[in-house]
Amino acid sequence: MNDLLSLGQHRVWKRMAISWSGARKGDCVLDICCGSGDLTFLLSDKIGSQGKVTGLDFSSEQLSVAAHRQGLLGKSCYQNIVWVEGDALFLPFPDNYFDAITVGFGLRNIVDKRKAMSEMLRVLKPGSKASILDFNKSTQPFTTSVQEWMIENVVVPVASSYGLAKEYKYLKSSIRDFLTGKELEELSLEVGFSCAKHYEIGGDLMGNLVATR
Ligand SMILES: C/C(=C\Cc1cc(O)c2ccccc2c1O)CCC[C@H](C)CCC[C@H](C)CCCC(C)C
Numbered sequence: 374m375n376d377l378l379s380l381g382q383h384r385v386w387k388r389m390a391i392s393w394s395g396a397r398k399g400d401c402v403l404d405i406c407c408g409s410g411d412l413t414f415l416l417s418d419k420i421g422s423q424g425k426v427t428g429l430d431f432s433s434e435q436l437s438v439a440a441h442r443q444g445l446l447g448k449s450c451y452q453n454i455v456w457v458e459g460d461a462l463f464l465p466f467p468d469n470y471f472d473a474i475t476v477g478f479g480l481r482n483i484v485d486k487r488k489a490m491s492e493m494l495r496v497l498k499p500g501s502k503a504s505i506l507d508f509n510k511s512t513q514p515f516t517t518s519v520q521e522w523m524i525e526n527v528v529v530p531v532a533s534s535y536g537l538a539k540e541y542k543y544l545k546s547s548i549r550d551f552l553t554g555k556e557l558e559e560l561s562l563e564v565g566f567s568c569a570k571h572y573e574i575g576g577d578l579m580g581n582l583v584a585t586r
């Protein structure tokens with residue numbers, strides 16, 4: 374359904390998020406709020422079989438779907454993935470552990486964003502990056518109107534026809550309650566990242582924060 378709703382663009386945005394993470398062959402990387410693993414599989418392709426990818430989510434159902442897909446896709450490099458049931462607010466990893474982190478459509482849903490960003494900072498090695506993809510909370514009224522119109526008139530009706538109305542109805546309010554790109558950059562610097570840049574993508578409807586430890 375995300376393919377249909379985004380005209381396939383969500384795959385492009387997810388590839389951009391991987392690229393911005395700076396993950397390289399052989400790295401040890403983490404995908405937080407991995408869900409069914411879209412970004413995790415892309416990270417796995419990127420770092421190859423010498424690397425190690427951890428997909429973390431607090432939903433055991435989502436992790437089961439991800440593990441099932443891992444078996445179905447059957448690529449040999451996907452053996453470098455481990456699935457961990459855990460909370461983004463209490464990452465079960467030591468300090469200075471990962472070479473890169475990705476988060477796709479997860480941070481917006483976390484109430485304590487400061488704690489989530491602090492946890493990412495803690496487990497990243499110095500100089501490494503967190504790449505955080507989500508809907509953009511634009512400061513431009515026109516962009517916000519277009520985004521809200523599309524959610525109300527396209528996303529929710531299509532989701533309803535798949536029996537998923539409930540899951541997508543909260544999108545509009547969750548974007549309103551989210552942080553703007555500038556606020557995300559400020560939060561990153563406040564928790565201790567040395568550098569933070571937010572990119573508006575997908576006609577400014579989506580955004581990707583890149584925070585460097
Ligand atoms: C893959 C996408 C979103 C992931 C995602 C985010 C959520 O908050 C969810 C909540 C509950 C269930 C599932 C998800 C979920 O999968 C992004 C693509 C899907 C979007 C719904 C499509 C958004 C449409 C844009 C407003 C306009 C797209 C314009 C495009 C350039 C044609």
Ligand SMILES: C[S@@+](CC[C@H](N)C(=O)[O-])C[C@H]1O[C@@H](n2cnc3c(N)ncnc32)[C@H](O)[C@@H]1O
Nearest residue numbers: 406407408411430431432435460461477478479
């Ligand atoms: C919209 S899905 C995104 C899945 C995937 N990253 C993608 O882009 O397709 C958000 C995921 O975040 C997870 N999540 C939300 N809050 C979390 C938290 N505090 N700790 C771990 N996972 C969380 C949910 O269980 C869900 O699987």
